[in-house]
Amino acid sequence: MTFIQNLRIGIKLAVASGLGMLLVAAMIYIEITGGTAVRTANEAAFRSLAVSEASAETQGAVRNMQIGIRDILLSHNVPDLDKATKVFAERSAATGKLNAKIAGLTTSPDARAQTEQLTPLIGRMEKGAEHIEAVTREVIGLEAKRASDPSAEPRLEKLAQEIVRIRREETIPAYDAMEKLTADMTLSAQKRAETSEHLASEQSDSVEYQSLLIGLVTAVLLIGTCVFSVFTIARPMRALSRSMEELAEGNFAVVLPGLGRKD
Numbered sequence: 001m002t003f004i005q006n007l008r009i010g011i012k013l014a015v016a017s018g019l020g021m022l023l024v025a026a027m028i029y030i031e032i033t034g035g036t037a038v039r040t041a042n043e044a045a046f047r048s049l050a051v052s053e054a055s056a057e058t059q060g061a062v063r064n065m066q067i068g069i070r071d072i073l074l075s076h077n078v079p080d081l082d083k084a085t086k087v088f089a090e091r092s093a094a095t096g097k098l099n100a101k102i103a104g105l106t107t108s109p110d111a112r113a114q115t116e117q118l119t120p121l122i123g124r125m126e127k128g129a130e131h132i133e134a135v136t137r138e139v140i141g142l143e144a145k146r147a148s149d150p151s152a153e154p155r156l157e158k159l160a161q162e163i164v165r166i167r168r169e170e171t172i173p174a175y176d177a178m179e180k181l182t183a184d185m186t187l188s189a190q191k192r193a194e195t196s197e198h199l200a201s202e203q204s205d206s207v208e209y210q211s212l213l214i215g216l217v218t219a220v221l222l223i224g225t226c227v228f229s230v231f232t233i234a235r236p237m238r239a240l241s242r243s244m245e246e247l248a249e250g251n252f253a254v255v256l257p258g259l260g261r262k263d
């Protein structure tokens with residue numbers, strides 16, 4: 001305590017001010033770094049949520065592709081077939097865009113691998129749809145000749161078998177694989193979104209706790225600095241002031257405190 005009392009007033013003020021500035025700097029640093037961390041965590045959470053939504057949409061788009069193939073099979077005339085083929089192409093393109101969107105949004109290697117697996121399956125479905133469309137177009141032409149062309153019936157039977165083969169070997173396996181893959185993509189994306197949201201919440205709580213802690217330490221330091229200033233600066237200065245007043249009033253016997261101090 002004597003050592004502290006003997007310190008120069010300028011040093012005491014500098015120490016008190018320096019500690020305050022240090023804590024203020026710490027608060028600013030935590031706000032900046034913490035704010036950046038929270039923004040990064042929130043962005044990751046938003047991105048994961050977007051991936052989850054896109055994955056669910058992709059799963060629905062795959063089912064729409066399967067419905068599009070069904071519509072091609074059920075076409076009984078060329079206009080209906082052309083319309084069904086166009087709709088399927090639009091649904092296939094939409095599936096591809098959603099898959100590309102997921103690949104662009106996600107930062108997960110597993111999710112990227114899943115999008116890479118889905119791309120060739122989409123192509124396989126498109127190829128199967130083209131085959132079915134070509135066979136269906138021929139079937140529609142033969143149906144118009146069935147009554148007048150005896151050879152149309154056997155050919156129609158072969159085409160029906162060909163459609164069964166295409167569905168068994170191309171479209172159904174591709175659809176089953178796509179359905180399973182997109183379901184896995186959706187489930188994984190939902191889990192990543194939940195994890196990201198949890199991490200973002202934890203990061204926000206951590207920054208808030210650190211800011212509160214630094215704020216409390218700063219308040220305690222300010223109170224301590226005030227007490228420190230009163231006992232080590234204000235009181236000695238007041239004692240010297242009273243002694244100087246007595247000296248000014250003619251009491252030359254008064255002992256001035258702090259005469260040995262260099263400040």
